[in-house]
Amino acid sequence: MSSTTPRPKLSQLCELCHCRKAMIKRPKNLQKICKLCFYNVFETEIHNTIVNNKLFYPGERIAVGASGGKDSTVLAYILKLLNERYNYGVEIVLLSIDEGIVGYRDDSLATVKRNKEQYNLPLEIVSYKDLYNWSMDEIVSCAGIRNSCTYCGVLRRQALDRGAAKLGINHVVTGHNADDMAETVLMNLLRGDVARLEKSTTIMTSSSGSPIKRSKPFKYSYQKEIVLYAHYKKLDYFSTECTYAPEAFRGTTRELMKNLEAIRPSCIIDIIHSGENFVLREKKIRQQFRKNPPKQSTESKGGPINEEIEVRADGSISLNKKGFVDGNRCEKCGYLSSNKICKACMLLEGLEMNRAKISIDNNESIDGAAKVVRTLEQLTF
């Protein structure tokens, strides 16, 4: 500090180093701290999350799911920084998905391409159009905007897997932050989706149908702090929202959480903490057998029905047919799938049928345009 700069008053000092002027009120705990201490605590907390959860091992190659938005930009920057600072010994590659959303993804991909140069990291871009022969714009024009995020989510998941597999990488790291995680916990809680609720706070996930694992080093990082970090570090990121807004229920849950955060900032971590301690009660599952089980136990020959009855809390039951072994391949696209046909192919099949239906209806009569609109309105997915 130069001799001409007035010394800050004691009450203005950083609560951590007690020597520099506090510039930031930390959204996470309302602590007043200086910029350098903010960088330090923010980076150290992420490092601790990585180490405590053993997210990486030396020599591992990881793909950062990079969208050009604030979360993934800060993630790529910080992972590179921490990798060098703490010698994780990991190799980082940027992996981007081009969903084909004009005016949104094309601009954000331009940001990722600049990040590639700025951080000197290799970049791989995988597009929906190349993989599925459908862009998101085409999907929305065929199926409407209402379920756009459902389609996009399923297709992105597989696209990330395929992109990583192409790179010979089996670990995708994403920029999901504490707000996203708390929002998901709340959403699953509100709609009674207990199976998802139990898994919604897992930091490292792997699915039996995919060899690619995923992790979220920002699990405990607040969105507001990520934005502050990007702002003070002058990182180059893209901040426009997707043209197809998130589904209404998620949007409402987000609002609810923002309102809760305004009166109790710790609620984001508190919700995650609650989610972490949420364990499903053992389900009442009974194996159902036919009355006279014959000697041969195959379903076609009348052996035990390969079904389980799950008795739900409200007394209703659901039948879970087994039969497809995890690790199977999709009959249509050949990609790993625990079902006969993977989810992406199922959605695409529906789209193809609708496209055909629309084109037939369109040629049938002179008021074709009105009919197409009607047909689109009636479609359900």
Ligand code: SF4
């Ligand atoms: S908001 Fe929905 S449609 Fe847009 S990129 Fe996200 S998931 Fe895809």
Ligand SMILES: [Zn+2]
């Ligand atoms: Zn300080």
Ligand SMILES: [Zn+2]
């Ligand atoms: Zn498939």
